[in-house]
Amino acid sequence: MAGADNPDVPAEGGLVAELEQMTEAELAEHQAEVAEAVAPDREIQAEVGQTLLEVDDVTVRFGGLVALDAVSFSIRRGEILGLIGPNGAGKTTCFNAMTGVYRPSSGQVRLEGEALGKVSKHGITQLGVARTFQNIRLFGEMTALENVVVGTDARHKTGVLGALVRSARHRREERDAVDRSMALLEFVGIADRAADKAKNLPYGYQRRLEIARGLATEPKLLCLDEPAAGFNPQEKEELMGLIRKIRDDGYTVLLIEHDMKLVMGVTDRIVVLEFGKKIAEGLPAEIRENPAVIAAYLGVPDDDVA
Ligand SMILES: Nc1ncnc2c1ncn2[C@@H]1O[C@H](COP(=O)(O)OP(=O)(O)OP(=O)(O)O)[C@@H](O)[C@H]1O
Numbered sequence: 001m002a003g004a005d006n007p008d009v010p011a012e013g014g015l016v017a018e019l020e021q022m023t024e025a026e027l028a029e030h031q032a033e034v035a036e037a038v039a040p041d042r043e044i045q046a047e048v049g050q051t052l053l054e055v056d057d058v059t060v061r062f063g064g065l066v067a068l069d070a071v072s073f074s075i076r077r078g079e080i081l082g083l084i085g086p087n088g089a090g091k092t093t094c095f096n097a098m099t100g101v102y103r104p105s106s107g108q109v110r111l112e113g114e115a116l117g118k119v120s121k122h123g124i125t126q127l128g129v130a131r132t133f134q135n136i137r138l139f140g141e142m143t144a145l146e147n148v149v150v151g152t153d154a155r156h157k158t159g160v161l162g163a164l165v166r167s168a169r170h171r172r173e174e175r176d177a178v179d180r181s182m183a184l185l186e187f188v189g190i191a192d193r194a195a196d197k198a199k200n201l202p203y204g205y206q207r208r209l210e211i212a213r214g215l216a217t218e219p220k221l222l223c224l225d226e227p228a229a230g231f232n233p234q235e236k237e238e239l240m241g242l243i244r245k246i247r248d249d250g251y252t253v254l255l256i257e258h259d260m261k262l263v264m265g266v267t268d269r270i271v272v273l274e275f276g277k278k279i280a281e282g283l284p285a286e287i288r289e290n291p292a293v294i295a296a297y298l299g300v301p302d303d304d305v306a
Contacts, residue, residue, distance in 0.1 A: 038183055052221060053075040054072075056110065057071075058107035059104060068090045068104075073271045075221060077252050079252060079269060082255050082257065082271070084271075089276065094273070095131060095254075100121040103117065104117070126217075128217075128218070128219050130151075131225065134225045138213070141198075143194065144198055144212075145182065148216045149216070151181075151212075180216070193205055203230060207228075227255070228258075236261075239262070269283060272290070274292075280292055
């Protein structure tokens with residue numbers, strides 16, 4: 001496995017120094033190579049705008065509490081969809097119903113037309129839905145690079161036997177995984193700390209590492225649960241740039257976020273939940289003017305809104 005002694009991992013600062021010495025043309029070519037490595041599945045771009053995932057009349061109950069009440073919406077390929085609503089509105093429950101953590105009490109979630117009701121959490125990841133968590137969940141004792149390499153496992157084709165005998169395919173997959181993981185770390189802007197243990201990374205780096213790990217599974221849909229929590233305004237600005245870059249690289253993104261400015265600034269469309277029900281759906285400009293949304297947020301300070 002990759003690690004501090006692995007020759008594939010550049011020495012701290014090595015990559016940054018290398019990039020600084022490149023001409024503009026070399027840098028552009030290098031960035032195109034990184035983008036290609038990050039999203040190898042280019043065909044997804046051809047289908048931008050088609051429905052990727054449908055939440056169809058989904059209800060989730062916890063005993064007597066209806067956390068999600070007959071909610072329906074679609075996520076289209078190539079868009080950044082914002083899922084917002086006051087505290088307790090049902091956003092995380094919706095994420096959990098989409099990613100197999102909870103099973104809907106009724107209704108269906110479908111990915112590319114395939115019902116996910118009986119698919120395991122791992123199976124849903126393999127079908128192409130990745131997520132990050134409100135509370136960061138990294139392998140603290142592993143390096144940043146190793147955390148991302150682990151994420152690529154969802155795509156490996158070699159079975160246990162192939163891995164045990166270290167077949168040629170297994171070795172190639174391992175090499176490709178390290179290369180792609182390095183490209184992902186560079187893509188999210190933390191390649192200079194690839195060899196550091198995750199637990200020793202600054203908070204903002206850990207959040208970016210979670211995103212890199214999600215992208216490592218080559219998801220059709222990347223779900224981000226409050227990725228800007230705890231960020232200062234400049235970090236939020238940079239995160240918005242990264243989320244746009246992910247979308248521009250061909251991915252589809254679902255975003256739960258508490259910061260209204262960030263949500264309005266980065267999303268293509270927004271779905272609003274309140275008390276488990278969908279109360280609005282539309283373009284950011286429409287949502288901002290929507291009377292039901294304004295009423296739902298009345299009295300909620302600007303930076304506590306999502
Ligand atoms: N596992 C659970 N068991 C019981 N009730 C739950 C569970 N998960 C969520 N709930 C309840 O369901 C409702 C919706 O919660 P959810 O966490 O989905 O809201 P949210 O919009 O993500 O809120 P926040 O912005 O505070 O994270 C809340 O009333 C919550 O207390």
